[in-house]
Amino acid sequence: MARSQELLERLAAADEALHHERMSKAASRRVARHLSRELDALEQPSRGGWMPMLTFVAGAALVLLFLRWSTTPTPSIAEAEQARPEMAVLVSGDDCRAESAETTTTRGACRVTTRSPSMTIDTIDGTELEVAGRTVHLRTGSALFDVEKVRGEPIRVAVPQGEIVVVGTRFRVVVDGTRTEVELYEGALEFRDESGKVTPIFAGQLIGFGGTAAPVPPVAPAVEPARDEAAPAPVRPSPRSKPAAEHAPASSDAGPVIEEAERFRREGRYAEAATVLRDALKRRWPRRTAEVLSYELGRILERRMKDAPAACEHWQAHLKRFERSRYRARIERSMKTLACD
Amino acid sequence: MTTDSRKLALFDEEVDARTRVRALYRRHRDEVYRLALRYGRGDPAWAEDIVQDVFVKLCRRIDELDDDDDLGGWFYRVAHNCCLSRLRRQAVAESPAVRWLLGRRGAARDDRRAEHRAGLLAVFDFVDALAPKQRLAFCMYHLDGMEQAEIGEVLGVSKSYVCKLIKKATAAIEEWEGRDGT
Numbered sequence: 001m002a003r004s005q006e007l008l009e010r011l012a013a014a015d016e017a018l019h020h021e022r023m024s025k026a027a028s029r030r031v032a033r034h035l036s037r038e039l040d041a042l043e044q045p046s047r048g049g050w051m052p053m054l055t056f057v058a059g060a061a062l063v064l065l066f067l068r069w070s071t072t073p074t075p076s077i078a079e080a081e082q083a084r085p086e087m088a089v090l091v092s093g094d095d096c097r098a099e100s101a102e103t104t105t106t107r108g109a110c111r112v113t114t115r116s117p118s119m120t121i122d123t124i125d126g127t128e129l130e131v132a133g134r135t136v137h138l139r140t141g142s143a144l145f146d147v148e149k150v151r152g153e154p155i156r157v158a159v160p161q162g163e164i165v166v167v168g169t170r171f172r173v174v175v176d177g178t179r180t181e182v183e184l185y186e187g188a189l190e191f192r193d194e195s196g197k198v199t200p201i202f203a204g205q206l207i208g209f210g211g212t213a214a215p216v217p218p219v220a221p222a223v224e225p226a227r228d229e230a231a232p233a234p235v236r237p238s239p240r241s242k243p244a245a246e247h248a249p250a251s252s253d254a255g256p257v258i259e260e261a262e263r264f265r266r267e268g269r270y271a272e273a274a275t276v277l278r279d280a281l282k283r284r285w286p287r288r289t290a291e292v293l294s295y296e297l298g299r300i301l302e303r304r305m306k307d308a309p310a311a312c313e314h315w316q317a318h319l320k321r322f323e324r325s326r327y328r329a330r331i332e333r334s335m336k337t338l339a340c341d
Numbered sequence: 342m343t344t345d346s347r348k349l350a351l352f353d354e355e356v357d358a359r360t361r362v363r364a365l366y367r368r369h370r371d372e373v374y375r376l377a378l379r380y381g382r383g384d385p386a387w388a389e390d391i392v393q394d395v396f397v398k399l400c401r402r403i404d405e406l407d408d409d410d411d412l413g414g415w416f417y418r419v420a421h422n423c424c425l426s427r428l429r430r431q432a433v434a435e436s437p438a439v440r441w442l443l444g445r446r447g448a449a450r451d452d453r454r455a456e457h458r459a460g461l462l463a464v465f466d467f468v469d470a471l472a473p474k475q476r477l478a479f480c481m482y483h484l485d486g487m488e489q490a491e492i493g494e495v496l497g498v499s500k501s502y503v504c505k506l507i508k509k510a511t512a513a514i515e516e517w518e519g520r521d522g523t
Binding site (some may be wrong): 007011014018022028030031267303 | 401
């Protein structure tokens with residue numbers, strides 16, 4: 001029995017020795033690469049579905065081929081006009097000067113609305129912009145773009161340092177002499193400079209190209225948003241101007257807040273983490289930053305502090321503030337669990 | 342990505358699965374690796390395979406797991422189950438019948454093991470003689486100080502069965518000792 005005890009002690013010592021082992025860097029990287037491939041594979045649609053899809057596509061192609069042969073190949077004038085790549089452009093705004101020929105050029109505080117794809121561009125005084133087909137040339141000034149999901153050829157925003165490729169998003173571009181700044185609120189963008197180098201831009205980012213940093217003027221939209229209406233709306237302070245103003249401070253302020261809240265969270269000082277986040281949320285942030293901070297505050301209230309009334313109140317305020325919150329499903333689930341009113 | 346965007350993405354670990362898996366991998370890989378080393382007798386390649394298996398399972402279940410700060414128990418359980426599966430497969434592959442059918446010799450594995458931690462891990466020899474489930478129950482009980490009911494939860498068996506596993510393991514070790522002592 002004494003020998004059993006001795007064996008157990010030796011076993012515990014050997015196990016203790018193994019506790020100081022760490023994965024080698026090479027092995028860690030190898031496993032990480034494998035996990036990355038695994039995640040890629042999980043994000044892809046399942047491979048088992050390709051056979052029915054292929055059959056469907058082949059069938060559809062045969063039907064289209066038959067229809068094409070059995071109908072007249074000449075398109076109507078209306079169809080031919082619709083097929084033109086140019087977009088219908090509508091310009092409005094009291095302090096706006098616009099010229100339309102083959103392209104549309106605007107100067108001053110304007111609202112430019114296009115259809116197919118649906119896009120709204122709000123500019124401020126001193127901005128010069130030209131819409132030529134699916135390319136928008138921003139010569140100088142500041143413009144806030146709100147672009148619906150683009151099908152087919154993307155919209156391109158040409159600036160002196162290159163171009164921004166857009167497939168549906170909301171962002172602001174400021175061209176000031178030799179410098180261009182792009183601030184992205186939603187979606188994703190690519191910036192291609194003159195040499196062809198591509199820089200991806202993610203939501204919440206403010207990126208500058210060329211020259212030296214210059215102060216970023218706020219965007220003051222000329223008119224109320226009227227995305228789906230052909231007629232321009234009357235001039236009055238726009239609801240769109242609120243998010244634009246909300247985005248006015250640079251996102252670079254978020255770092256210390258995140259670090260502090262993260263530190264408190266890791267140390268288990270949840271009340272202090274909640275206070276940091278609560279204080280931070282009183283300030284103005286880019287929408288994504290504010291949403292993440294607010295969601296994190298809710299999680300701390302709900303899961304760490306187990307303060308159901310405060311969590312309920314916070315989640316309700318969160319959903320009210322971020323109506324299209326990416327966390328909506330999770331929050332609604334939480335509210336159901338917490339039995340919030 | 343700017344530093345702040347990166348910080349925001351890391352802070353907001355629930356947003357996308359890739360970021361969460363990456364953060365969890367950084368946080369838990371070493372503890373899974375160490376557990377796997379224990380059951381793989383200190384063989385790094387064996388332990389790396391277990392780490393990979395555990396985190397592949399994580400990738401597939403990430404959407405079902407809610408609280409990233411509280412996944413220690415999940416990793417412990419899954420790591421043990423992965424070890425158990427692998428030990429069972431290994432036991433089958435190394436059974437005399439399969440070795441005879443495949444024309445393999447049993448010494449190869451021992452040689453490979455000897456390369457790793459010959460001196461220190463010789464003590465694992467007697468644990469090695471146990472059946473996989475007995476081995477896990479025995480180690481969890483004696484090395485991790487877990488209760489029998491907790492071990493039952495991890496292995497998916499009843500508390501009384503865990504008690505039986507530990508008793509059998511102890512008896513086997515005593516028998517091994519007797520053989521070794523003579």
